Amino acid sequence: MTISFREWLKQFKNQDIPFGDLWSDATSTKRGRFQDNISDSWQGSTIQSLIEFMVKNEASYKSYSVLNEANEAYHNYLGLEPIETSKLEELENQFKAKYYAERLQHYTRLCILYKNPT
DSSP: OOOOHHHHHHTTTTOSSHHHHHHHHHHOOOOOTTOOSGGGSOOOOSHHHHHHHHHHTTOOHHHHHHHHHHHHHHHHHHTSOOOOHHHHHHHHHHHHHHHHHHHHHHHHHHHHHHHSOO
16 A cells, blocks of 8 residues: 555654654644645645645745655655656746746736726
8 A cells, every 4th residue: 555745754743854844844834924824734645746835835945855855765665766856856847937927927917906006
């Protein structure tokens, strides 16, 4: 029986190690300045969904390094080949392009509203 990446990562909850920090950062219910509700924490179960969450929340370079290590450890646990780092970086870049396009669209709308208040 295989377990999801989320289930695997959860075993490091409350541990003062990089994987524990990754879990804590992804699932924390403490809200940041622009986070309003629980959906602002990681709700997925895959590495890909965590990458999307990290992009949205502008995770640090070190966080991505830990994620790459977790990818290797998780797949080793399953007895599988890890997702290639280049594939993870490509996915990260795709999410960044989408995220920044959405932000640009949002800021453009705000500029239009402020210039032309109704």
